[in-house]
Amino acid sequence: MAKNITSQQKDYSQWYLDVIREAKLAEHSPVRGCMVIRPTGYAIWENMKAELDRMFKETGHENAYFPLFIPKSFLSREAEHVEGFAKECAVVTHSRLRSTDNGGVEVDPTSKLEEELIVRPTSETIIWDTYRDWVQSYRELPILINQWANVVRWEMRTRLFLRTMEFLWQEGHTAHATESEAREETEKMLEVYRTFAEDFMAMPVITGVKTASERFAGAIDTYCIEAMMQDGKALQAGTSHFLGQNFAKAFNVTFQDADNQVKYVWATSWGVSTRLIGGLIMTHSDDDGLVLPPKLAPTQVVIVPIWKNEDERTQVISYIDSFNRELRNAGIRVKLDMRENYKPGWKFAQYEVEGVPLRIAVGPRDATNKKLEVARRDTKTKEIIDVETVLETVQNLLVDIQTNLYQTALKRRESLTSIAQSYDEFKELLDSKGGFVYAHWDGTPETETQIKEETKATIRCIPLDNPHKTAGKCMVTGNPSEQMVLFARSY
Amino acid sequence: MAKNITSQQKDYSQWYLDVIREAKLAEHSPVRGCMVIRPTGYAIWENMKAELDRMFKETGHENAYFPLFIPKSFLSREAEHVEGFAKECAVVTHSRLRSTDNGGVEVDPTSKLEEELIVRPTSETIIWDTYRDWVQSYRELPILINQWANVVRWEMRTRLFLRTMEFLWQEGHTAHATESEAREETEKMLEVYRTFAEDFMAMPVITGVKTASERFAGAIDTYCIEAMMQDGKALQAGTSHFLGQNFAKAFNVTFQDADNQVKYVWATSWGVSTRLIGGLIMTHSDDDGLVLPPKLAPTQVVIVPIWKNEDERTQVISYIDSFNRELRNAGIRVKLDMRENYKPGWKFAQYEVEGVPLRIAVGPRDATNKKLEVARRDTKTKEIIDVETVLETVQNLLVDIQTNLYQTALKRRESLTSIAQSYDEFKELLDSKGGFVYAHWDGTPETETQIKEETKATIRCIPLDNPHKTAGKCMVTGNPSEQMVLFARSY
Numbered sequence: 001m002a003k004n005i006t007s008q009q010k011d012y013s014q015w016y017l018d019v020i021r022e023a024k025l026a027e028h029s030p031v032r033g034c035m036v037i038r039p040t041g042y043a044i045w046e047n048m049k050a051e052l053d054r055m056f057k058e059t060g061h062e063n064a065y066f067p068l069f070i071p072k073s074f075l076s077r078e079a080e081h082v083e084g085f086a087k088e089c090a091v092v093t094h095s096r097l098r099s100t101d102n103g104g105v106e107v108d109p110t111s112k113l114e115e116e117l118i119v120r121p122t123s124e125t126i127i128w129d130t131y132r133d134w135v136q137s138y139r140e141l142p143i144l145i146n147q148w149a150n151v152v153r154w155e156m157r158t159r160l161f162l163r164t165m166e167f168l169w170q171e172g173h174t175a176h177a178t179e180s181e182a183r184e185e186t187e188k189m190l191e192v193y194r195t196f197a198e199d200f201m202a203m204p205v206i207t208g209v210k211t212a213s214e215r216f217a218g219a220i221d222t223y224c225i226e227a228m229m230q231d232g233k234a235l236q237a238g239t240s241h242f243l244g245q246n247f248a249k250a251f252n253v254t255f256q257d258a259d260n261q262v263k264y265v266w267a268t269s270w271g272v273s274t275r276l277i278g279g280l281i282m283t284h285s286d287d288d289g290l291v292l293p294p295k296l297a298p299t300q301v302v303i304v305p306i307w308k309n310e311d312e313r314t315q316v317i318s319y320i321d322s323f324n325r326e327l328r329n330a331g332i333r334v335k336l337d338m339r340e341n342y343k344p345g346w347k348f349a350q351y352e353v354e355g356v357p358l359r360i361a362v363g364p365r366d367a368t369n370k371k372l373e374v375a376r377r378d379t380k381t382k383e384i385i386d387v388e389t390v391l392e393t394v395q396n397l398l399v400d401i402q403t404n405l406y407q408t409a410l411k412r413r414e415s416l417t418s419i420a421q422s423y424d425e426f427k428e429l430l431d432s433k434g435g436f437v438y439a440h441w442d443g444t445p446e447t448e449t450q451i452k453e454e455t456k457a458t459i460r461c462i463p464l465d466n467p468h469k470t471a472g473k474c475m476v477t478g479n480p481s482e483q484m485v486l487f488a489r490s491y
Numbered sequence: 492m493a494k495n496i497t498s499q500q501k502d503y504s505q506w507y508l509d510v511i512r513e514a515k516l517a518e519h520s521p522v523r524g525c526m527v528i529r530p531t532g533y534a535i536w537e538n539m540k541a542e543l544d545r546m547f548k549e550t551g552h553e554n555a556y557f558p559l560f561i562p563k564s565f566l567s568r569e570a571e572h573v574e575g576f577a578k579e580c581a582v583v584t585h586s587r588l589r590s591t592d593n594g595g596v597e598v599d600p601t602s603k604l605e606e607e608l609i610v611r612p613t614s615e616t617i618i619w620d621t622y623r624d625w626v627q628s629y630r631e632l633p634i635l636i637n638q639w640a641n642v643v644r645w646e647m648r649t650r651l652f653l654r655t656m657e658f659l660w661q662e663g664h665t666a667h668a669t670e671s672e673a674r675e676e677t678e679k680m681l682e683v684y685r686t687f688a689e690d691f692m693a694m695p696v697i698t699g700v701k702t703a704s705e706r707f708a709g710a711i712d713t714y715c716i717e718a719m720m721q722d723g724k725a726l727q728a729g730t731s732h733f734l735g736q737n738f739a740k741a742f743n744v745t746f747q748d749a750d751n752q753v754k755y756v757w758a759t760s761w762g763v764s765t766r767l768i769g770g771l772i773m774t775h776s777d778d779d780g781l782v783l784p785p786k787l788a789p790t791q792v793v794i795v796p797i798w799k800n801e802d803e804r805t806q807v808i809s810y811i812d813s814f815n816r817e818l819r820n821a822g823i824r825v826k827l828d829m830r831e832n833y834k835p836g837w838k839f840a841q842y843e844v845e846g847v848p849l850r851i852a853v854g855p856r857d858a859t860n861k862k863l864e865v866a867r868r869d870t871k872t873k874e875i876i877d878v879e880t881v882l883e884t885v886q887n888l889l890v891d892i893q894t895n896l897y898q899t900a901l902k903r904r905e906s907l908t909s910i911a912q913s914y915d916e917f918k919e920l921l922d923s924k925g926g927f928v929y930a931h932w933d934g935t936p937e938t939e940t941q942i943k944e945e946t947k948a949t950i951r952c953i954p955l956d957n958p959h960k961t962a963g964k965c966m967v968t969g970n971p972s973e974q975m976v977l978f979a980r981s982y
Contacts, residue, residue, distance in 0.1 A: 029621065030565075031608065034558035036621055039636065042555045064533050067525035068610075068641055068657050069581070072588065074521075076595045086588035086596050090560070092610065093584045093598065095645040097563065097577035104567045105577050107584065107607055116598055117522065119559075119583065119610070126520065130527050133518075139832065145530065150559055150641065154586040166559050341630065 002288045002353050012231045017160065019281055022353045023290040026160050026277075033158040033165030037274070040354060041161075043298035044277055045168065049148065051200050051295075052170065052272065055192050061144040061172060066126050068150075069117035074125040077250040081124065084217020088154035090119040090165075119152040124218060124243070124269055127173045128251040135175060135255045135265060142185070143175040161278030162235070162491050169273035175265045177257060179244075182266035186242040189270040190223045193238035201276065202293040202405035203227050203283045204413055205237060206436075206486060208461025213445050216269075220244040226460045226486065228413045229282040232434030234460045234488035237279050240270035278491075284378075284405050290355030291377055293405050294398040299335040301327060301394060302356045306344045306363035319367035323390045330391055332398070352377060357401050358394060378404055419468065419484070423475040426487070430457055436488050438467075440481035442474035450476060457487045493779045493844050503722045508651065510772055513844045514781040517651050517768075524649040524656030528765070531845060532652075534789035535768055536659065540639065542691050542786075543661065543763070546683050552635045552663060557617050559641075560608035565616040568741040572615065575708020579645035581610040581656075610643040615709060615734070615760055618664045619742040626666060626746045626756060633676070634666040652769030653726070653982050660764030666756045668748060670735070673757035677733040680761040681714045684729035692767065693784040693896040694718050694774045695904055696728060697927075697977060699952025704936050707760075711735040717951045717977070719904045720773040723925030725951045725979035728770050731761035769982075775869075775896050781846030782868055784896050785889040790826040792818060792885060793847045797835045797854035810858035814881045821882055823889070843868060848892050849885060869895055910959065910975070914966040917978070921948055927979050929958075931972035933965035941967060948978045 004022055006014040020026055025041030028034075037045065053063070069092065075082045096111035120126065131143060152166045172189060176182040190207055197205045205225035215222040219241035227237045248254070248264040257263050284291040294300050303320055307313040320336065327334045335356075337347055344361065351359055359375045366372050374393060375382040378401050385393050416435025420426035429437050441447060441459065452458050468484035495513055497505040511517055516532030519525075528536065544554070560583065566573045587602035611617065622634060643657045663680060667673040681698055688696045696716035706713040710732035718728045739745070739755040748754050775782040785791050794811055798804040811827065818825045826847075828838055835852065842850055850866045857863050865884060866873040869892050876884050907926025911917035917930050932938060932950065943949050959975035 027621075027624075029558045029617065030562060031558045031560045031617075034560060036558065037556040039553035039555045043553070045556075046554065062530035062534070063537065064530050065528040065536075065659065067520045067522045067527065068643065069522045069525060071521060072596060072598075075588070082588075082590075082596055086590070089586065089588060090583045090608070091585040091588065091598055091602075092581045094582040095580065097566070097573075097580060097582065097609075099573075099577075105563060105573055107563075107582055111582075117581070118588075126522075129521055130518075152559065168556065 002349065005287060005289060005353075007287045008230065015287070016278075016282060019285050019289055020160050023355060025281075025290070028160070031165075033155055035160050035164050035166075037168075040298060041277060044280070044292070044296055045274060047296045047298065048196075048200070048276060049170075052192075052196055053148075055196060056146050056170075056172065059144075059188060059192060061146045061174075063148065064145045065147060065149070066123050066130065068120055070120050070123075070126050072116045072118055074129060075118060077125060078218045078246055080246075081218035081250075085121045085153070089121050090152045090154060092117040092119065120149070121151055121153045122269075122271075123147060123149070123151075123171055124173065124247050124267075125251070128247040128253055128267070131175050131265070132251055132253045135253055138177045138255055138257045141175060141177045141255060141265065142181065144172075144185075145174065146170055146172045159278075159491075161274055161281070163275070167273045167275065169271050171269060171271040174268045175248075175253070176268070177255065177263075177266070179266050182244075182268050183242055186221070186223060186240045186268045186270070189268070190225065190238075190240040193225050193240065193270070193272060196272075197225055197227065197237055197276075198406065200293065200295045201280050201283070202295075202402055202409060203237070203279060204406065204410045206461065206463050207465070208463040208486065210239075210461055211445070211448060211459045211485075213448055214458065216241045218243060218246050220246070223464075224461050226488075227279050227283065228409075228416060228436060228488070229279070229491065230412065231282070232416045232488075234436065234490040235275075235279045235282070236460070236490065237276060238270070238272040241268060243267035243269060283409050285355065289353030291405070292355040292357060294357045294402050297355065297357050298333065299354075299356050300333045300398060301335070301358045301360060302347075302351045303334060303336045303360045303362065304344050304347045304351075305336075305338065306361060308364075312364040315364050315367050316362055319387075320362055323372075323387055326391050327394060330395070332394060358397055376401060420475060426457075426475055427455055430455055430487075430489065434489065436460070436486055438484040439475045439487055440472040440483075441485050442477045442479035442481055444477075444479075447474060447476050451487070455489075457489050460486045460488050460490065462486070493840065496778060496780060496844075498778045499721065506778070507769075507773060510776050510780055511651050514846060516772075516781070519651070522656075524646055526651055526655050526657075528659075531789060532768060535771070535783070535787055536765055538787045538789065539687075539691070539767060540661075543683075543687055544639075546687060547637050547661075547663065550679060550683060552637045552665075554639065555636045556638060556640070557614050557621065559611055561611050561614075561617050563607045563609055565620060566609060568616060569709045569737055571737075572709035572741075576612045576644070580612050581643045581645060583608040583610065611640070612642055612644045613760075613762075614638065614640070614642075614662055614664065615738050616742070619738040619744055619758070622666055622756070623742055623744045626744055629668045629746055629748045632666055632668045632746060632756065633672065635663075635676075636665065637661055637663045650769075650982075652765055652772070654766070658764045658766065660762050662760060662762040665759045666739075666744070667759070668746065668754075668757070670757050673735075673759050674733055677712070677714060677731050677759045677761070680759070681716065681729075681731040684716050684731065684761070684763060687763075688716055688718065688728055688767075689897065691784065691786045692771050692774070693786075693893055693900060694728070694770060695897065695901045697952065697954050698956070699954040699977065701730075701952055702936070702939060702950050702976075704939055705949065707732045709734060709737050711737070714955075715952050717979075718770050718774065719900075719907060719927060719979070720770070720982065721903065722773070723907045723979075725927065725981040726766075726770045726773070727951070727981065728767060729761070729763040732759060734758035734760060774900050776846065780844030782896070783846040783848060785848045785893050788846065788848050789824065790845075790847050791824040791889060792826070792849045792851060793838075793842045794825060794827045794851045794853065795835050795838045795842075796827070796829065797852060799855075803855040806855050806858050807853055810878075811853055814863075814878055817882050818885060821886070823885060849888055867892060911966060917948075917966055918946055921946055921978075921980065925980065927951070927977055929975040930966045930978055931963040931974075932976050933968045933970035933972055935968075938965060938967050942978070946980075948980050951977045951979050951981065953977070
């Protein structure tokens with residue numbers, strides 16, 4: 001166990017914060033609830049962005065940028081939307097400071113705004129107000145736009161990456177001529193998120209539909225990907241909303257269809273955020289620090305040279321040159337750590353904490369024998385390989401680590417997934433084992449609330465490919481249930 | 492001249508806005524002074540970001556992210572800084588809205604913040620407050636960090652891209668152990684900006700130092716790149732600041748040096764913004780719309796097929812396939828416009844307005860003859876070429892357009908640059924010809940202010956490679972002057 005990192009078993013929450021601190025991913029800022037994303041953490045976000053952006057563009061979307069501020073009156077246009085966001089927002093009321101006698105500054109009361117501005121908690125309102133002028137005819141549809149932006153929600157209880165007052169995200173906002181096309185888009189983007197989570201983050205997810213009480217404020221249907229963290233808790237990792245015509249009606253966005261009828265436009269929105277970094281950490285990392293899937297690791301391979309004198313140094317460097325270039329040319333993200341004021345052992349420990357998937361150590365004897373030592377971060381295993389095979393070995397190991405991380409997470413989820421036939425069994429399972437629990441529910445918000453209040457577990461989703469899609473009776477009320485739904489305690 | 496675009500000669504300001512609207516780059520938002528950056532405009536920004544980001548990383552910088560909000564008290568820590576930014580900032584005072592009886596929302600007075608938060612106008616204060624904890628010893632220096640972010644300055648007179656209340660930018664913030672290293676960094680990043688402006692934007696710039704009155708609030712020296720727009724006005728396109736120890740002292744950021752002395756850290760900051768898009772438009776575009784340098788054009792080549800019937804359509808598409816892939820595989824950004832509900836002539840006009848550097852038109856006769864027509868946006872010239880030479884021709888033309896745009900802008904600047912030997916000549920030159928005027932100035936802010944008030948011209952910079960570095964007498968006061976400085980009216 002790395003020093004300065006509390007073990008998962010002892011205190012999972014503290015372990016999470018310790019890993020973030022020791023791997024230098026992020027830290028709290030002097031502004032309550034806001035975080036500073038440090039270079040290593042931001043580099044992970046850049047890799048996530050690059051892959052997601054590519055997937056968005058491959059599915060026909062373009063990026064654009066809408067204002068940070070939303071006029072207060074816009075929020076009230078969609079009744080449920082304002083209900084969902086008005087209680088936690090940053091309100092700009094003035095536009096100027098003035099000096100005070102003691103050398104400080106104070107708000108200049110003469111700069112009070114006529115209408116307050118809200119720092120966007122999400123951009124449906126400002127975007128649909130804009131779309132009104134963009135859409136006249138069915139020929140201008142669909143509009144397939146994504147935005148990379150910062151948003152602010154005035155959360156009281158924050159946790160780095162998982163829930164912060166300001167966070168970075170992408171929000172897709174699309175406009176369609178028909179309901180079916182909008183529904184198709186909603187599901188397509190959910191599938192993009194699933195693919196990204198599983199193939200890049202190595203984080204298995206359940207796709208499903210949220211219950212009415214967990215829906216996005218203003219949506220008809222909210223789809224989600226739900227992941228399981230190592231402590232058995234669920235993490236909502238991304239959402240895709242079918243918004244129906246709610247925002248089109250609120251902002252009067254209509255179009256003339258091919259049949260010459262004037263109709264309201266159909267909408268979707270979908271987003272993932274820096275919360276994914278929290279999910280990534282809590283899916284793979286261990287008591288020694290961060291563990292990163294190779295596809296998202298800023299550094300995939302670190303090379304640590306070992307030498308005692310100048311002759312050895314020259315020999316080792318020249319040897320490393322011979323394969324370092326080969327790895328880089330193959331597109332592998334390699335870092336060579338030549339720093340002289342840190343010892344190899346210190347470097348080993350540091351890269352372990354930082355989660356670099358592969359470490360190559362090379363000393364003078366390796367140079368002579370044309371060998372090198374390759375160590376995996378995930379399994380902590382090492383092997384000595386011939387330098388001629390380095391590229392192939394590294395490529396295979398990176399694939400293997402990616403697969404192994406996914407399989408390990410999947411097995412964990414399977415072992416922590418249960419079925420409850422009764423409410424007693426349900427409660428017992430949550431307390432003894434945790435994890436995901438499938439159970440029958442009568443479909444009413446009242447029962448859902450009762451379960452939440454009594455057990456702290458929520459319905460994570462009604463899974464799309466539900467393995468327990470057989471009718472039964474609600475575990476609480478005994479009323480009919482069409483299928484089991486997925487419960488868990490969650491972040 | 493494109494319909495809907497006012498000619499430059501008639502009204503340059505209106506021409507600028509017309510080009511932005513017709514090329515669908517951006518538009519005003521319902522929030523005063525904020526803009527919506529539309530997909531085409533944002534794609535240009537993405538290309539700019541990609542190149543700049545690569546250049547920053549090649550010079551050893553990493554990206555990070557700091558909070559959007561700055562505690563009010565932070566601004567007052569550096570005396571000049573608060574003076575520069577307090578008068579134009581968005582102030583967050585509350586964290587909640589509540590419903591009103593008439594179905595609207597109002598600010599909830601019980602949510603008033605203890606300390607107001609300022610939406611960052613620039614991030615020196617929050618970043619230097621963070622650096623304090625990151626730096627203990629000289630071993631942790633330098634810190635070379637860049638941030639891509641949105642910032643807000645409460646401008647009263649706004650103009651799309653050039654001056655908006657919210658804009659997108661990058662801000663580099665570096666920390667160094669010595670003054671010389673920080674000064675070197677300041678100049679290095681200025682050189683990165685110069686290279687980017689000239690090699691990618693095809694926009695020649697003068698590098699120089701700002702006078703005291705034009706310095707960044709809190710800087711010891713502000714370096715800048717100054718470009719000339721087609722109407723002869725100057726545009727400050729990027730700045731790089733040597734901040735000395737001002738922010739280190741304000742936020743108490745010290746380090747233990749190799750000599751065991753505790754010292755204040757030396758700082759730089761540097762930034763360019765979406766203002767560059769305004770500069771790009773005003774450097775190259777014409778009365779027919781946008782003109783884009785190939786290196787930054789989202790679409791470099793558009794292929795417009797022409798057919799009259801299904802047979803011709805099949806023939807033309809198959810023919811286009813044969814070279815489209817070749818162009819794409821070579822990394823050229825090609826768009827094939829297969830839309831059937833728009834005529835070729837309409838498409839030609841649209842891509843001209845949107846500034847696509849090269850247009851390839853292909854009809855059935857071209858397919859038979861293995862020819863195609865290539866039209867340049869910059870010179871409006873067309874040529875018929877053999878399909879076998881398409882890749883080479885397109886590559887050469889793209890290079891040629893890039894060079895031509897730069898040379899044209901450079902010649903314009905040279906023809907609009909003058910030397911004034913007297914104040915009368917200076918005023919006459921500004922009114923008759925405009926452009927850049929070199930003249931002697933006595934180095935005092937009083938004379939600078941007098942010139943600004945009387946002529947609306949400002950000192951753009953004291954050029955680094957000054958072609959007029961000979962001593963003389965101030966054109967206004969007759970007092971000694973070491974060298975001529977660069978004047979212009981500006982945006």
